[in-house]
Amino acid sequence: MRVEDLSGDDATVYRAVAEVEVGTGAPHLQDIARAAGLDLERARTAVHRLLHTEPKILHEVPDTGPTDLGPVYELAPRT
Template structure:
């Protein structure tokens, strides 16, 4: 799947991650939901789909800080 083929919540999540990466760096799930205007559950579902596409669209980066906010999400490098 290509980013250009996304629609609905998947497209909103992709755009939110891309916009946050440029502005403030890789976002947490809560940041993505707020940016995309989606519920946390809808965002979690879309992120899960995007993490498991072929080729990868998103990837998960562990938060090495001392927060309970969970991992960060970044756009996967395009090949």
């Protein structure tokens, strides 16, 4: 799947990750949902789909910060 082919919640979540990542670094799921204007479950479902595309569009990264909010997500490098 190509980024250009995304639509609906998947496209919204992709754009939200890109915007937050540029501003403050890789976001947590809660940050993605807020930036995308989606409830947590819809954001989680879209993130899950983006994590399992071929080629990879989104990566899950362990959070090394002081909080316990779960992993953070970042865009995969585009080729």
